[in-house]
Amino acid sequence: MKKYCFGIDIGGTTVKCGFFNTDGEVLDKWEIKTRTENNGVNIVPDVAAAIKGKIAEKGIDMDEVAGVGVGVPGPVDEDGNVPVAVNLHWGFVPLSKELSELTGLPVKVGNDANVAALGEMWKGGGVGYHNVIMVTLGTGVGGGIIINGQIVTGSNGAGGEIGHIHVDDAIEETCNCGNKGCLEQVASATGIVYLAKKKLAASDAPSVLRDGEVSAKTVFDAVKAGDALAQEIAEEFGRYLGFACANIAGVVDPQVFVIGGGVSKAGPVLFDYITKYYQKYAFSACRNAKFALAKLGNDAGIFGAAKMVL
Amino acid sequence: MKKYCFGIDIGGTTVKCGFFNTDGEVLDKWEIKTRTENNGVNIVPDVAAAIKGKIAEKGIDMDEVAGVGVGVPGPVDEDGNVPVAVNLHWGFVPLSKELSELTGLPVKVGNDANVAALGEMWKGGGVGYHNVIMVTLGTGVGGGIIINGQIVTGSNGAGGEIGHIHVDDAIEETCNCGNKGCLEQVASATGIVYLAKKKLAASDAPSVLRDGEVSAKTVFDAVKAGDALAQEIAEEFGRYLGFACANIAGVVDPQVFVIGGGVSKAGPVLFDYITKYYQKYAFSACRNAKFALAKLGNDAGIFGAAKMVL
Numbered sequence: 262m263k264k265y266c267f268g269i270d271i272g273g274t275t276v277k278c279g280f281f282n283t284d285g286e287v288l289d290k291w292e293i294k295t296r297t298e299n300n301g302v303n304i305v306p307d308v309a310a311a312i313k314g315k316i317a318e319k320g321i322d323m324d325e326v327a328g329v330g331v332g333v334p335g336p337v338d339e340d341g342n343v344p345v346a347v348n349l350h351w352g353f354v355p356l357s358k359e360l361s362e363l364t365g366l367p368v369k370v371g372n373d374a375n376v377a378a379l380g381e382m383w384k385g386g387g388v389g390y391h392n393v394i395m396v397t398l399g400t401g402v403g404g405g406i407i408i409n410g411q412i413v414t415g416s417n418g419a420g421g422e423i424g425h426i427h428v429d430d431a432i433e434e435t436c437n438c439g440n441k442g443c444l445e446q447v448a449s450a451t452g453i454v455y456l457a458k459k460k461l462a463a464s465d466a467p468s469v470l471r472d473g474e475v476s477a478k479t480v481f482d483a484v485k486a487g488d489a490l491a492q493e494i495a496e497e498f499g500r501y502l503g504f505a506c507a508n509i510a511g512v513v514d515p516q517v518f519v520i521g522g523g524v525s526k527a528g529p530v531l532f533d534y535i536t537k538y539y540q541k542y543a544f545s546a547c548r549n550a551k552f553a554l555a556k557l558g559n560d561a562g563i564f565g566a567a568k569m570v571l
Numbered sequence: 572m573k574k575y576c577f578g579i580d581i582g583g584t585t586v587k588c589g590f591f592n593t594d595g596e597v598l599d600k601w602e603i604k605t606r607t608e609n610n611g612v613n614i615v616p617d618v619a620a621a622i623k624g625k626i627a628e629k630g631i632d633m634d635e636v637a638g639v640g641v642g643v644p645g646p647v648d649e650d651g652n653v654p655v656a657v658n659l660h661w662g663f664v665p666l667s668k669e670l671s672e673l674t675g676l677p678v679k680v681g682n683d684a685n686v687a688a689l690g691e692m693w694k695g696g697g698v699g700y701h702n703v704i705m706v707t708l709g710t711g712v713g714g715g716i717i718i719n720g721q722i723v724t725g726s727n728g729a730g731g732e733i734g735h736i737h738v739d740d741a742i743e744e745t746c747n748c749g750n751k752g753c754l755e756q757v758a759s760a761t762g763i764v765y766l767a768k769k770k771l772a773a774s775d776a777p778s779v780l781r782d783g784e785v786s787a788k789t790v791f792d793a794v795k796a797g798d799a800l801a802q803e804i805a806e807e808f809g810r811y812l813g814f815a816c817a818n819i820a821g822v823v824d825p826q827v828f829v830i831g832g833g834v835s836k837a838g839p840v841l842f843d844y845i846t847k848y849y850q851k852y853a854f855s856a857c858r859n860a861k862f863a864l865a866k867l868g869n870d871a872g873i874f875g876a877a878k879m880v881l
Contacts, residue, residue, distance in 0.1 A: 392726045415823060423822060426822075427818060440851075507737060512818075513822060513823065514725025514727055514732070542737045546728070549727065
């Protein structure tokens, strides 16, 4: 009888570890350092040791553990191999096989953004839904696509790479991906600053944003305070993101968009700007899609990882 | 032991019927009239009679039949109900239940565009792939999304409604869906004529298109004959469709785009124009996606329907 599982979220600095019961309750949560030196050769053994240590500490039987789910910052193929993960200093790592051999447990591996989407569906902003789009607005724009409760990995591990949906031919700056006009350039925290600086330079209109640092936070604080220029910036942000979400809906017709990442701390005010343009651009049958805030924060990864093995 | 199955494609004028073995060979193929009068009340009994008649004619046992797959021109919910199908004059029809009761066989139901996509994956332009986008360029633009061999139906039955992806803010005409600037307005047979007429009106440049009827066929015939103005029209068409395909790839990262419908009769010349812009707009990891022509024509529906029950 399986009673427990592990959810592991490997990041470039720390590995987040969760010990769960099969109902999805976190029984224990801790972090270990990600040792990236020597091409990250220690990372998998460190994770295995953390799992075996926890099993010993809790005095549970191996047979009671359903398995280990792992999220990694990089593409993952169908066999649980990681072709490359820059932030971990990894070249090809057969992660599922290695970790399974070291722990004696079944292992499932997924890309961290996709795994976080699964976590939000299971225990966060997407609870009650099985067709979910996770939109993570951080330094960049990440995404995860869940259809019928399953992660859409994509043929090249690029399923849910919605930050690189093309949204504007007029943008002359180059995105980190090499293209121009990507969603990430105008809807991430960095993108909002880009929009703000352009807007500030284009007029002499008064704005609290002219005093002090411009960030996604100061922009949305100003929006809430009624600053007209900040609201124009939010309109632009909302138009780009609403447009992208509408086009995503034209492909997979989700029940809910869950918005996470640092920018989502601005709260429900975001929806005032996104849904207006979503409604404008979306195919009529898809206009009933919900928009919700992510709830699990940095824990989405361990939840989603755990869910993969249940 | 299951040896046979039926694939049925219900259209507004005729019902296409296929009798298959479980390897996917068509053993028999025929059509019956779609009787849409009286809210299409005869359609399901007519289909049931066609199936039972064929079973009797072939002298096979009911136990040898795996089931009946059906494609319908409208949305389909998870239980095989059809909420509405305008072309069949149907309101709500519990198709799966009704046809199953009338035939004594298991029945699976899908939207016709999605079902055709499954057919092309199984026995047409998408053979060998399991992540397939079908793009049907006919009077409108339809689509079907196949992920891991499964149809993406969508929460409202609108999965794959790619004809209503927004591609241009500058289009002032209204699409049949009520929005403005949909892919269908510029990439369908009708859309190509729209682009051609605008292009012809905007200049005095010579073109064979100035003599006689303008259609998707005459435009692409002129493209192949080296007509410069026709080639400009094809560039516009390719830019819109390449852009839409790139954004679809940013969501689900498919292996192949299969292009079907009347416009696809133009042949591989289409790819010269589509892939150029696909490469420009797509996220780098997705640029290896293939483009292929559909192969099954009007039979894609019966093949996909059959595949649903195997």
